[in-house]
Amino acid sequence: MDGTDDLTLLDCLNQIKWTLDGSLTYRMSCRSAICGSCAVKANGHAILACQKQASHLVKDNDTITLEPLGNMKPIKDLAVDFKPFWDKVDKVSPYLQPDKKTSEKETKQSPEQFKLIDDASTCIMCGACYSDCNVLEVDDNFLGPAALAKAQRFVQDSRDGKTLARVKELSKPGGIWDCTHCGECVERCPKPAEPFDRIKEIMTVALEQGVTSNNGARHALSFTKSVKSSGSLNENIIPVES
Ligand code: SF4
Ligand code: SF4
Ligand code: FES
Incomplete structure (x- = not known):
């Protein structure tokens, strides 16, 4: 042209x-x-x-x-065909699940509370991150960056009552710990949603909630322990403790 x-x-x-x-x-x-x-x-x-x-x-x-x-x-x-993309978004229950009976009035959030979910809320579901995620190339079971960014939006929503149940589910195979931390989804995302950053936030909540009976969480804890105790990684211990 x-x-x-x-x-x-x-x-x-x-x-x-x-x-x-x-x-x-x-x-x-x-x-x-x-x-x-x-x-x-x-x-x-x-x-x-x-x-x-x-x-x-x-x-x-x-x-x-x-x-x-x-x-x-x-x-x-x-x-x-976007069906697998939408099926995975559906899997993370992308809606509020308050633990109290829903109030007739609006439920307010502070600016600080909203800031935790602001970036994930900007996702426009374009699929660019899903397209270029290297884990999805080899593992259809992986939820993928867009669904996990959507999950973070509810895991850290102050109005949601299912945080523990959500992070338990997201810590299963195919969830947060299967991300290879390559960062490609952040490069591809046209919005501030930046999925890998959201995945790290879910990982932090999962560890804070004590959801550690899985290889990914044990690996993260062993990694941190090794660096804290010696200033370097003990590659011999981490696989054993993971
Ligand atoms: S950082 Fe994780 S979710 Fe994002 S593209 Fe890489 S493997 Fe996929
Ligand atoms: S690239 Fe960004 S905006 Fe597009 S689906 Fe992924 S997280 Fe959402
Ligand atoms: S046409 Fe709507 S995002 Fe490009």
């Missing part, structure tokens, strides 16, 4: 669809990085097509390589 200097990648896709090939299939709606529907892979990394200037993505050979998001089945062209 010529004349793409002022166009976003999504504008280019629209130009192609409207003038060259009407069968080209992709998702879009808001064009403003709000709805989360236009995520695709460009040059190997998941991005929001409406958030990136095409000129910033063009490589030396004048091309942008586009692919559908990873870790989900392509349906047609750049559209993928």
Whole structure:
């Protein structure tokens, strides 16, 4: 395409669809990085097509390589089947579960309490983090970054009454401790949701709540103990204590 200097990648896709090939299939709606529907892979990394200037993505050979998001089945062209993504969000019970009978009045939060869940609340469910998570490439059972970020939003919500039950569930295989800490989801996230940071927050709550009967928690505790006692990691002891 010529004349793409002022166009976003999504504008280019629209130009192609409207003038060259009407069968080209992709998702879009808001064009403003709000709805989360236009995520695709460009040059190997998941991005929001409406958030990136095409000129910033063009490589030396004048091309942008586009692919559908990873870790989900392509349906047609750049559209993928989001069912596994939504199934995993559903698994973390993404709604408040107060332990008292719900008050007829609003339940207030302090600014400090809201700050704990503010970042996770910005997730637009675009799937960019899910697409590029390296654990999901090898383990379908992993809940993945978006569902875990959503989980943190309820684990640390002052109005929720199921914190212990939630962190117990999230500490099972496929949960928080299966994350490899690669940080790719933070790189890919177009919002402040930054899933890996949220996963670390759930880990902290799990340890504070005494949910430590699993390899991941034991590994974290042994790691900390080793550094505290000697200033370095004792690689011989950590696997044994984990
Ligand atoms: S930090 Fe964890 S959740 Fe995020 S991409 Fe890496 S393995 Fe996946
Ligand atoms: S956490 Fe970020 S990258 Fe993942 S679905 Fe939400 S907004 Fe998209
Ligand atoms: S079209 Fe809505 S986020 Fe890109």
